[in-house]
Amino acid sequence: MKRPTTFQGRRPAELVRAFSETDPVAADTLVQSAPNDDELLDSYSKTISRAVEKVGPAVVNIRVHKAGRAGQQGPESGGSGSGFVIAPDGFILTNSHVVHGADELEVTLADGQVHRASLVGEDPETDLAVVRIDASQLAHARLGNSKSVRVGQIAVAIGSPFGFQQTVTAGVVSALGRSMRSQSGRLIDNVIQTDAALNPGNSGGPLVNSRGEVMGVNTAIILPAQGICFAIASNTAEFVAAWLIKERRIRRSWIGVVGQNVPIHRRVVRFHQLRVEHGVLVAGIEPGSPASRAGLREGDVIVAFSGEPISGIDELHRHLVAKVIGVPSLVTIIRHTEKLDLVVTPEELARDNQRN
Numbered sequence: 001m002k003r004p005t006t007f008q009g010r011r012p013a014e015l016v017r018a019f020s021e022t023d024p025v026a027a028d029t030l031v032q033s034a035p036n037d038d039e040l041l042d043s044y045s046k047t048i049s050r051a052v053e054k055v056g057p058a059v060v061n062i063r064v065h066k067a068g069r070a071g072q073q074g075p076e077s078g079g080s081g082s083g084f085v086i087a088p089d090g091f092i093l094t095n096s097h098v099v100h101g102a103d104e105l106e107v108t109l110a111d112g113q114v115h116r117a118s119l120v121g122e123d124p125e126t127d128l129a130v131v132r133i134d135a136s137q138l139a140h141a142r143l144g145n146s147k148s149v150r151v152g153q154i155a156v157a158i159g160s161p162f163g164f165q166q167t168v169t170a171g172v173v174s175a176l177g178r179s180m181r182s183q184s185g186r187l188i189d190n191v192i193q194t195d196a197a198l199n200p201g202n203s204g205g206p207l208v209n210s211r212g213e214v215m216g217v218n219t220a221i222i223l224p225a226q227g228i229c230f231a232i233a234s235n236t237a238e239f240v241a242a243w244l245i246k247e248r249r250i251r252r253s254w255i256g257v258v259g260q261n262v263p264i265h266r267r268v269v270r271f272h273q274l275r276v277e278h279g280v281l282v283a284g285i286e287p288g289s290p291a292s293r294a295g296l297r298e299g300d301v302i303v304a305f306s307g308e309p310i311s312g313i314d315e316l317h318r319h320l321v322a323k324v325i326g327v328p329s330l331v332t333i334i335r336h337t338e339k340l341d342l343v344v345t346p347e348e349l350a351r352d353n354q355r356n
Helices: 037-058 234-247 266-272 292-293 312-321
Strands: 001-007 013-019 028-029 061-066 078-083 091-092 105-108 115-124 128-133 154-159 168-182 186-192 206-209 214-221 229-233 257-263 278-285 301-306 329-335 338-344
Touching: 001 078, 001 091, 001 229, 013 234, 037 061, 037 078, 037 154, 061 091, 061 266, 078 154, 091 234, 105 128, 115 234, 115 257, 128 234, 154 186, 186 214, 186 234, 214 301, 229 234, 257 312, 292 338, 301 312
Parallel strands: none
Antiparallel strands: 001 013, 013 028, 061 078, 061 105, 078 091, 091 128, 105 115, 115 128, 154 168, 154 206, 168 186, 186 229, 206 214, 214 229, 257 278, 278 301, 301 329, 329 338
16 A cells, blocks of 8 residues: 655655564555655755855955056056955955955945945955945855865855856865965965866855855965865954954064974984974074074074974964964974074064064
8 A cells, every 4th residue: 555645845755565573564664765866956956046045145346456556657457356245334355365455446246336445454374355345234144164164065156256247156175174375475274175166256255055154265276277276264264354354464473583394314303202304494583583582593493382393384384373472482493413492482473574
């Protein structure tokens, strides 16, 4: 006996006669038939559409105008990129490389309204920037928790390139924890890799999940490799945006050394029981810098900072953050074959200073 039954929001199920192993009396068993390919594709399409409908109204186009510089001939230059509203009172998150050096900014909302914008602040080290328009009660996107992102989940890249209303590409998260160089040379950590293609002008737009939560800010594409794109993780974006809105900049520290990555002789590693086989060679020291006052010399090899192993310049950068400004910190170095501990007090990094 078969009796069709329909459940809300599900495929029709059937009750079929079956026999229990312990009870010879026939019993009705629910059998759920598997969805076919057309239904799966339709469900996928609806998922993408819902995510775009939720976030799309917050995505904007940013038009950049750069006046001709003194001594240079020719008309003014410029470009465009994307961004998205993160607060109803007009704060917009985008890429630093989109707005860097702009004399004027013009934002076009999803409904076609055009507003003049001002730069709140930018952080080239993470390729993020915040601009603001004089508007209120705007549709805005919600920044999700990038720690919950998993490889294989749906990723939707939304942009608003100049001349088009919006563009949408979809794919999956193909890798997590990637690193890439910023324009200043520092390493950006926890970058999301996706195969959702980035169209020209989509830089600064959101990368969202199936629930319409922003999990990253689209920032770059590898041209020689087809379909490999990157996004700055939403947790990084939320941290940077908060500081840019509060102080218009990100505070970092420095100790005043010019360094390069070098291997450490195996005998030295074994003798001092070092946790690293590479370190940062001090190739130069800024006069009057924290490193100079601490007694560091050219030729020293930094192998630890505040008790944490240092195997390269990038790891040293990760430790030179705002919280260590003015805090005496222990730096472990190898000088010739001797291991020494010196105390250095990092200072705040000036905006134009890109050294360690």
